[in-house]
């Protein structure tokens with residue numbers, strides 16, 4: 366999955382968003398956003414709070430008119446400026462952060478809510494199947510307040526799946542849950558969607574969740590897509606400084622280009638597996654991720670430990686080599702160094718990421 370290329374030539378996209386802009390009143394929020402999602406794929410909108418993720422979902426769901434561009438679902442154009450197909454006609458299901466279940470309805474009735482127009486027999490059979498799918502068979506006659514947050518979110522998912530939508534939109538669905546449950550439920554939901562072959566778009570500000578659950582991820586900033594790519598590429602081939610900083614851990618150290626794939630820095634000469642079209646002598650900022658630094662007793666590079674965060678199997682160190690050169694390193698926790706200690710290290714960064722300095 367990680368290495369699957371994002372095809373730009375596919376013409377049977379399930380969802381295509383072209384040059385979408387929208388906002389509230391005169392205020393533009395989403396600016397010129399484009400991406401496409403294949404049938405059965407799970408896409409993600411990832412970005413800091415306020416960058417416009419939920420606004421894009423509202424436009425996809427048909428709750429918000431668009432001011433430029435178009436949204437296509439299967440073969441239909443569902444949004445154009447001045448023409449918005451109503452939400453009910455779109456066959457799009459939604460799951461929200463706060464579950465939004467009907468408190469006075471049982472779990473079974475919540476799930477069957479969108480099936481009111483089907484025969485009772487069909488409805489009962491369908492609801493039973495969905496209860497099983499989300500592992501809540503035993504709770505059919507309970508009420509939402511009797512369930513845990515994780516269980517309520519499963520109900521919300523089953524309810525959204527019931528009318529057999531073409532696409533499911535999930536807006537920060539796990540944000541109210543604690544870390545462990547969040548991780549487990551996100552993998553469960555991925556399994557369920559993949560089993561059914563249903564396409565989905567997940568909105569989150571949590572990159573772990575985005576990476577664990579999604580096939581492709583759009584990194585957003587200020588209402589604009591910075592990069593739409595598979596998680597592996599976002600991490601190893603970020604297209605700009607924002608993506609590099611937002612995705613994964615890491616920071617920048619200064620350097621000078623020696624050649625298309627080689628940079629000199631205080632951490633020595635670093636050579637990576639990609640080439641840049643800068644000229645020699647260009648001042649650059651080099652992305653150093655905590656796993657790019659290895660402990661090497663033979664090394665003459667001995668930065669000082671200035672911060673240390675124990676995390677069980679590993680420890681995250683912050684090192685300082687000079688005023689300009691600080692970076693982090695993740696070591697197995699039996700490599701135990703004290704604050705102020707000078708530790709021999711070297712860089713092992715096959716995926717060299719650097720950006721020409723703009724100032």
Ligand code: ADP
Nearest residue numbers: 389392394412413414415416417418419420421
């Ligand atoms: P995100 O989901 O990424 O956190 P939103 O899409 O909710 O961000 O919001 C993007 C921007 O639009 C924010 O600046 C927010 O204040 C503004 N916004 C959101 N909803 C409304 C609204 N109903 N009316 C006016 N402005 C809004």
Ligand code: MG
Nearest residue numbers: 418419420536
């Ligand atoms: Mg939001």
